[in-house]
Amino acid sequence: MEKKELLYEGKAKKVFTTDDPEVLIVSYKDDATAFNGLKKGTIEGKSAINNQMSNNLMKLLETKGVPTHLIEELNERETAVRRVSIVPLEVIVRNVAAGSLSKRLGLPEGTMMKRTVLEYCYKNDDLGDPMVNEYHIYAMDLATEQELADIAKMAFTVNDVLRNYLKDLNIDLIDFKIEFGRTSDGTVILADEISPDTCRFWDSSTGEKLDKDRFRRDMGGVEDAYQEVFKRLMGH
Ligand code: 5GP
Numbered sequence: 001m002e003k004k005e006l007l008y009e010g011k012a013k014k015v016f017t018t019d020d021p022e023v024l025i026v027s028y029k030d031d032a033t034a035f036n037g038l039k040k041g042t043i044e045g046k047s048a049i050n051n052q053m054s055n056n057l058m059k060l061l062e063t064k065g066v067p068t069h070l071i072e073e074l075n076e077r078e079t080a081v082r083r084v085s086i087v088p089l090e091v092i093v094r095n096v097a098a099g100s101l102s103k104r105l106g107l108p109e110g111t112m113m114k115r116t117v118l119e120y121c122y123k124n125d126d127l128g129d130p131m132v133n134e135y136h137i138y139a140m141d142l143a144t145e146q147e148l149a150d151i152a153k154m155a156f157t158v159n160d161v162l163r164n165y166l167k168d169l170n171i172d173l174i175d176f177k178i179e180f181g182r183t184s185d186g187t188v189i190l191a192d193e194i195s196p197d198t199c200r201f202w203d204s205s206t207g208e209k210l211d212k213d214r215f216r217r218d219m220g221g222v223e224d225a226y227q228e229v230f231k232r233l234m235g236h
Contacts, residue, residue, distance in 0.1 A: 001018050001019075001020075001023065001025065001072075001074065001080055002018060002019065003016035003017075003018065003025050003027075004016060004017045004018055004019065005017045007024065011031065011032075011033040011037065012028065012029055012031060012032070012033075012046075012050070012193075012197060013026050013027060013028050013029055013193075014026075014027045014029065015027075018080070021083065022082060022083050022183075022184060023071060023080055023081070023082065023083060024080070024081050024082075024083045025074065025078055025079070025080055025081075026051075026078065026079050026080075026081055027047075027077055027078045028046070028047035028048070028050050028051045028077050028078070028193075029046075029047050030042050030043055030044060030045065030046050030047045032046065032197070032212070032215050034212070034215060034216040035216070036125060036128050036129070037125070039215075039216070041215060043215060043222050043223060043226060044223050045223060045226065045227065046196075046197070046223075046226055047076075047077045048076040048077055049195070049196070049226050049227070049229075049230045050193055050195035050196070050197055050226075051073070051076065051077050051078065051079055052073065052076065052230070052234070053194070053195050053196075053229070053230055053233055054079075054193040054194050054195050055070055055073045055079055056233060056234075057162065057165075057194045057233075058070040058190065058194065060161060060165060061157075061158060061161055061162075061190065064157060064161045065157065066154050066157055066158060066161070066190055067187065067189040067190065068189055068190040068191070069081040069082045069084055069181060069189055069190065069191040070082075081191070082181075082183060082189065083183075083184070084181025084182055084183055084189060084191050085181060085182050086123070086179055086180075086181045086191060086192075087142065087143050087147065087151070087179070087180045087181060087182065087188065088122060088123040088124070088142055089120050089121065089122065089123060089132075089137065089142060089143065089151070089179070089180070090120070090121040090123055090129055090177050090178075090179060091118070091119075091120060091151060091155050091177065091178050091179065091180065092117075092118070092119040092120070092121065092175060092176070092177050093116060093117070093118055093119075093155050093156070093158070093159045093175060093176055093178075094113060094116065094117040094118075094119070094174070094175040095112075095113060095116055095159070095163065095172075095173060095174060095175065096109075096110060096111065096112055096113060096172070096174045096175065096200075096202075097109060097110065097111040097112075097113060098110070098174050098175055098200050098213075099175065099200070099213075101117070101119075101175075110207070116156065116159060118152060118155060118156070119131060120132050120133065120134075120137060122136070122140070122142065123179075134148060147182075147188050150188050151180050151188060154180070154188075154190060155178060158176075158178060158190070158194075159173070159176075162176070162194070162199075166201065167204070169232040169233065170203060170204045170205060170232070171201045171202070171203065171204060171210065171229065171232065172201070172202045172203075172204050173199065173200075173201065174199075174200035174201070174202055175199070175200050176194065176198055176199035176200070177198045177199075178190060178192065178194065178198070179191050179192035196210065196211040196212055196225065196226050196229055197211075197212050198212075199211060200213060201229055208225075209225065210225045210226075210228055210229045211225065211229070
């Protein structure tokens with residue numbers, strides 16, 4: 001399978017068309033950004049880690065009944081995926097208070113939530129991805145009621161599957177962001193990536209952060225954290 005034209009270049013990846021109109025190639029980059037692109041940097045080795053980790057987790061999710069865009073890993077940094085049109089929502093699932101939820105609601109980071117929290121943000125860089133609820137989503141025609149029901153169900157399944165899987169690797173899944181896309185026949189499937197860029201992973205014993213917060217918050221040890229999660233995942 002060969003790359004044809006560059007379709008899109010995002011903060012962390014490039015997406016190319018192929019000979020097959022239903023297939024795209026995603027090429028991950030080591031570039032890292034935070035705070036809507038205000039902070040820029042590089043995380044050495046992140047492209048290979050995120051590509052392979054995301055593919056492994058998507059394979060696991062497929063076995064648990066979550067349809068994903070994954071077709072085939074082509075090499076360390078590149079993967080063939082099903083072409084979808086992205087539903088313009090960031091779907092966020094939270095088990096423990098952290099990040100923007102802690103700020104917004106005044107809950108100290110690490111506070112266990114009594115119930116899993118599901119949030120939606122409208123994917124729009126100019127607006128800084130504002131949080132929206134179901135009423136906004138229907139009013140703006142971002143997704144249908146059936147699509148949102150499917151998305152919510154899949155998001156909770158993703159949480160259950162990943163949480164259990166990571167627990168065995170001594171990692172707590174604090175929260176994560178996923179995105180969904182529509183295939184040409186209108187089916188909604190899991191797209192984008194699942195990696196330390198998009199999840200909060202805390203070591204279950206020490207509470208040490210093993211994710212992009214180390215970059216966002218200038219904590220150091222960013223590469224080591226990504227390597228550590230990758231090592232635990234691949235050794236499993
Ligand atoms: P928060 O809203 O607390 O900043 O993020 C919640 C979770 O979603 C975190 O795991 C974070 O990594 C992920 N997340 C939210 N928005 C984004 C985003 O724009 N990009 C990435 N990579 N992750 C995000």
